Each structure stands twice: as structure tokens, then as C-alpha cells.
Amino acid sequence: MNLIGLHTFVAKEISRFLRVFIQSLVSPWINAFLYIFIFGVVVGTRIDTIAGVKYIDFVLPGILMMNLISASFSQSSSSLYFQRFARHIEEILVSPLSYVEMVVGYVVGALARALVVGIGVYVIAIIFSAATMAHVLLFLFYSIAISIMFALVGLIIGLWADNFEQLFIFNTFVITPLIFLGGMFNSVTMLPENIQTIARLNPFFYFVDGLRYSMIGIRESNPWVGFGIIVILLVSLLIIVWILFKRGWRIRT
């Protein structure tokens, strides 16, 4: 294994998002601050408790989840796409790094960005006395597993995209709607009964619900279902990405 190569790869990925820290870190922190301020202070004080907790405590896991997903997805997809676009992925292709090391490098880089963003959001929540923690290990599992999952999704999109529009299309048309409809701001029980069934088919519902359970101890689904969905998706995505990189799909001609 080329450990120095892998370490360099990760360091380069981290330096890439630190180089544009306003866009990669400050921007999501400002967004999170605004969400927490509006829902915690402005709207939240006028809303009665939801599922027995303050409204800001209820929505914070969703805000955190959205930022973790967005950070990891953006990092891996844009990094890979820009490297393909500017052809400096060839620097990596001619080096003695294996495709497994390449995948690990991209994923660890994306995970690092997601965690830095996530820690920042959590600190902002603490300032607003909104951060709670019911199950630390479960919280770490959900945060890390979902960041890795969307880093892998980002790699698939980064390989598939032929232009900038395609790069952002997935985030706009898939990630954002599904996370908003996945119970980020509301309890699924607030929805009409037939819509509730559809909502429960949305995997993002289980991601938000699982993270919410780990933070405030309240859940609307069986946590093992969420755990199972995450593990299945994670393994499936790993296999898909592994095959694509092994074949050099859209990387090696």
C-alpha cells in the first residue's frame, strides 16, 4: 500500500477545500446560523413543542444532516469532476496509486470537509443552546456513515457529469427535495396519512430520523430499519464505485 501517496492525496483534497474556505466552510455555517436563528429564535419561540421538545431541537438534526450531505457530496463530486475537466487527474493516474487508494483518498477528503462543516454547525447550535446529544456513538455512526455515503454518490456524479450543469443537477433535483420531504422541518405524523406512507419510502426520512434519535432521543421509525438502509446503501455504493474505478470508467481512456 502506498501510504505516503494516500496521505498526500488526502492532504491535497483538504487543501483544495481550505483554499476556497469561504465557499466550502463559511457559507454553510452562515446558512446554518440563519436556519437556527430563524427557527430557534424568530419562529421557534412562537411554536409550541413538537414531539415534546423545542422546535429548534427538533429541526437541528435535519439542518446538520443537510450540511453533512451537501459538504461531502460537493467535495467529492466537484473535486473529481474538476480534475477530469482540467485533466490533472492524470497526475494521479500516472502515479503508483491504486484505484482503491484513489477512492479512499476522495472519500476521506470529503469526510474531512463534512466533519469540519458539521462541527461548525454544532458549535453554532451550542451558542443558541440548541445542541443536545442523547446517544453519542449512534450520532457518530449516522454522521460518518451518511457523509461517506454521499461522498460515494458524489464520486459517481463526478464521473458521470459531462458539464457543470450535470454536476449540480443531482443536488438540486434529488438531494434537496428528498431531504426537505424527509421530515427535516416536520414530524412525519403531521402529514396526511396517505402521504405518510410515501414519506416512509424516502430513505432521507430514516437518515434524519436516525440522527434526530441520536441527538434528542425521539424517533418516528425503528432505528434498525434506518441502520439497515444505511448499511445496504453504503455497501452497494462502495461496490458500484469500486467497479467504476476499477474499470477506469470516464477516467482512463
Add this chain to the structure above:
Amino acid sequence: MSSLRGDSVEPGRIGVLSLGFWNFYTVTMYALDVKNFSKCYDQTLAVDNISLEIPQGEFFGLLGRNGAGKSTLINCTTGISTPTSGVIEVFGNDVVTEYREARKKIGLCPQEFNVDIFASVEDILWYMGGFFGMKRDIRKKRSDALLAQLDLESHRQKEFRHLSGGLKRRVMIARAMIHDPELLILDEPTAGVDVELRHELWKYLRLINQQGKTIVFTSHYLEEVEHLCTRIAIINHGKIVALDTKENLMKNGDSLEKKYLEITKK
């Protein structure tokens, strides 16, 4: 008196060196050994069953018009592309099955600037050395030495995009050399470079060739190929149409350019 005779001491093959009744078996490794290599892109056959052997220490010229197959051969040798069929070995290491060892021995200076244009010169060398598994102290020393040799010291902090064309070329060569490769592949390294820098580069390349580096050189400036290379292959429509020493190709007093045009027009 003992006789000294060498039988078929050809690089890459087992030769016998007899010294009286003592027989010494010698194996000289090929820097690049291409056997029946073909490459198809969809339905297009870019390289058609070529074989080529480049001994260690040679300054080898690879000529051909645009799209002839030179860059395809280079890309498949370095890992940017994968061969459709055939075998390519670098110092005895298959570029597909033993890619780690093979790639450690190759330095590539490509035709285009395939580099992170926002990275500084220093960072470009630093990261590339890291990808090749070089330890930090060795990387630093090697990077400093190359920046000095290629007169890039005063530009080390500058972002690549702010450099002139000539400086960019030098950075590409430094990047190719960072891990001290045994085989240096230069794909049109002097394209768009002024005369002074071109001559400096020739001097530098000749020096490192004399130090033992094998160089594969492509260019559309035939006078520099004539000036630098000892053996030359001409690729046309994916096939090697000529492969000989510079002297043999030009034996009738023809210039390389005349010979090249004669061969490629056939």
C-alpha cells in the same frame, strides 16, 4: 591469450559473454518493451499491433503526425489509458499487472498542461512527489534541487496560471523528474517554447541522458529530434513504418525531415 567474444549481447535478451572457458550470461534490461500492442477507441483502431524495444540509456525519438498514435502509446505506457491488447513493460514490469513498479520508473511530461493551475510551483512538485511515495525530507531535497537546476527558484511560490509558457514547460519537466525516474517520456516538451529555452532544455536533457536516464522524446520539430536522438521510430496510422538509428535513416545525405515526409506520404 584468452579471447573475448560477445554473442548476441542484445539489450533485454540473454547474451553470452565468453572469456576463455568462462561463460558469463548477461541480461540488459529494456527500458521500454512493447509487444504486439494495439489500442482501440470505440470502433477506431488508434494503434495497430506495434512492437518496440528501447534499451536503457537510449535517447529515443518517436515521430508521427497528429493522431498517428504516439500519444496513445505514451498514455498506455504511463497509465492514462489501458491497452486493448499486447504487453507493455517498463524495465521488465508490466504496466497493467505490475503498475506500481512500472509507474515508479516513469516520468511523464505531457503535451498539455495537465496541472492544477491554482497550485504553486512548489506545491505541484510536493504533491507529485508524495503520490510517488517519497518521504518528506527526500521530497524537499529533490524539489529544491530541481527548482535550482531548472531555474525556477524565484517562481516557487507562484501559482502555475501566473507563469509564462516557457516557465510552465519547465515546471512540467520538473514534475516529471521529481521522483527521479529511470525512463523520462517527453511528449512535445518544446512546443511553444522560445529558441533560448529550447536550447537550454536540450542541454539539460542531454545531461540527464548522459547520467543514465532513458528518454523517449516526441516532437514536430524534426531538427531537434535529429539533434538529440540516437534512434528514431516513425508511427503512421497506428503502425511503426520506420525504426532505425538516426544515421541509417539519413544515410543518403537526406535530412530527417525529407526522410520523414517520404515515409509518411507512402
